[in-house]
Amino acid sequence: MPEQYRGHRQDAIAPAEEAVRLRRAQARDNPAYLPGLAAALTDLGGCYRGVGRHQDAIAPVEEAVQLYRALAGDNPAYLPGLAAALTDLGGRYRGVGRHQDAIAPAEEAVRLRRALAGDNPAYLPGLAMTLSNLGICYGEVGRHQDAIAPAEEAARLRRALAGDNPA
Numbered sequence: 796m797p798e799q800y801r802g803h804r805q806d807a808i809a810p811a812e813e814a815v816r817l818r819r820a821q822a823r824d825n826p827a828y829l830p831g832l833a834a835a836l837t838d839l840g841g842c843y844r845g846v847g848r849h850q851d852a853i854a855p856v857e858e859a860v861q862l863y864r865a866l867a868g869d870n871p872a873y874l875p876g877l878a879a880a881l882t883d884l885g886g887r888y889r890g891v892g893r894h895q896d897a898i899a900p901a902e903e904a905v906r907l908r909r910a911l912a913g914d915n916p917a918y919l920p921g922l923a924m925t926l927s928n929l930g931i932c933y934g935e936v937g938r939h940q941d942a943i944a945p946a947e948e949a950a951r952l953r954r955a956l957a958g959d960n961p962a
Contacts, residue, residue: 804845811839815855830873833862837880840887849890856884860900875918878907882925885932894935901929905945923952 814835821828836859843852863877881904888897904925912918930946933939 804842807842808839808846811835811842815839829862829866830876833859833866833876833880836862837883840883844887844890849887852887852890853884856880856887860884874907875911875921878904878911878921878925881907882921882928885928889932889935894932897932898929898936901925901932905929919952919956923949923956926952 815832818828818832818835822832836855840852840856840859843849843855859880860877863873863880866873867877881900885897885901885904888894888900905922908918908922908925912922926945926949930942930944930949933942933945
């Protein structure tokens, strides 16, 4: 990360930790706050990753996955949150060299995003990104042949998306 951004990212940690504490307290009294807690945990993991605290970034994202999984079990509206948290979890595992552990969350995220995109094309960019991540995961553990199909599918999706919208 460029040095000029390091301090600003460090400044984000304390508020992110406070948000988790507050959301956790709210969720203890009222489960309606669980989605906010899951989002705050995901944000905290991103803050830790942003300052190079890769090991610290894992636990909050693992907890967010558990929360989103429970929420999505009751309400499929939380499936996008689960897919995003799984994608983040795979990235956090990769960030500490746990390449084999990154595969299962990446595969699950692809399955979820594929289903979401089947119902709503607005999810296609997320599917493309997740497919690309899965290909990287496979490559990092030496499964180079397995990496080809998701990478090719991601490229096809991105080409189609760019054809519709150059942005």
